[in-house]
Amino acid sequence: MTALCTAPNANLSGSASHGQDDFRMMFNQDRYLVERVQQYHARHSFASALETGTHKAETTVGLARMFPKVYTVEVDINYFLASKAALAGRGNVVARLGNSPEVISEILPELEHPLFAFLDAHWYDYWPLKDELMLLLSVRKPKLIMIHDFRVPGRNFGFDGYQGRPCDLDFIGDVLPHGECKYVFNDRTAAGSANRGVLFIEHQL
Ligand SMILES: C[S@@+](CC[C@H](N)C(=O)[O-])C[C@H]1O[C@@H](n2cnc3c(N)ncnc32)[C@H](O)[C@@H]1O
Numbered sequence: 001m002t003a004l005c006t007a008p009n010a011n012l013s014g015s016a017s018h019g020q021d022d023f024r025m026m027f028n029q030d031r032y033l034v035e036r037v038q039q040y041h042a043r044h045s046f047a048s049a050l051e052t053g054t055h056k057a058e059t060t061v062g063l064a065r066m067f068p069k070v071y072t073v074e075v076d077i078n079y080f081l082a083s084k085a086a087l088a089g090r091g092n093v094v095a096r097l098g099n100s101p102e103v104i105s106e107i108l109p110e111l112e113h114p115l116f117a118f119l120d121a122h123w124y125d126y127w128p129l130k131d132e133l134m135l136l137l138s139v140r141k142p143k144l145i146m147i148h149d150f151r152v153p154g155r156n157f158g159f160d161g162y163q164g165r166p167c168d169l170d171f172i173g174d175v176l177p178h179g180e181c182k183y184v185f186n187d188r189t190a191a192g193s194a195n196r197g198v199l200f201i202e203h204q205l
Contacts, residue, residue, distance in 0.1 A: 027198075048070070049067040052117075052119050054073065057086040060083065060090075060093060061087065104132060120149070129167070133145070141203075145200070148198055184199075
């Protein structure tokens with residue numbers, strides 16, 4: 001088991017509540033995913049991060065700790081307001097209320113690359129994942145996209161579905177560019193986590 005390391009851009013001068021604790025709840029408490037993202041960050045020095053589906057900002061606080069600039073988008077006003085409170089004092093976070101593809105369209109010109117994008121907006125009738133992917137992949141600059149709740153072949157990790165279709169490579173295949181990306185699944189989940197599958201898409205890195 002690898003010990004949690006601190007990414008190059010992490011701010012070490014924070015108080016206890018802005019310290020290593022910020023990573024504890026990230027990605028449904030899966031510290032292997034935290035380590036994985038930190039390893040990618042150590043290799044690629046992401047300039048900014050984007051999260052879709054802020055919810056209670058449990059992952060956002062960790063992203064704010066890791067990356068110089070973080071954008072997070074939430075469509076539900078109650079979660080948005082709760083997350084604003086949780087993010088108070090985090091000057092490097094821009095929290096936006098709205099439907100993720102619409103907000104991404106607005107902020108796309110200001111997102112700095114290499115970009116880390118964590119796509120986790122779902123639960124309702126409209127699932128924005130494919131629209132988010134199309135927008136992000138239309139910018140042909142280096143990025144890492146992490147899709148949460150993805151079906152990982154051969155593993156019993158949890159995943160989501162949309163109108164009876166699992167969130168898998170078949171579902172998103174038609175929006176993926178050919179020959180520009182590398183695809184990697186998570187291969188283990190941490191004890192005590194929500195045991196969720198993840199797909200990493202490296203775009204021209
Ligand atoms: C699984 S939770 C996100 C968890 C959070 N990323 C974390 O790691 O703790 C999904 C969130 O996506 C939000 N959401 C759903 N559809 C959305 C959309 N179209 N745009 C933005 N947020 C959306 C939901 O309201 C909910 O808060």
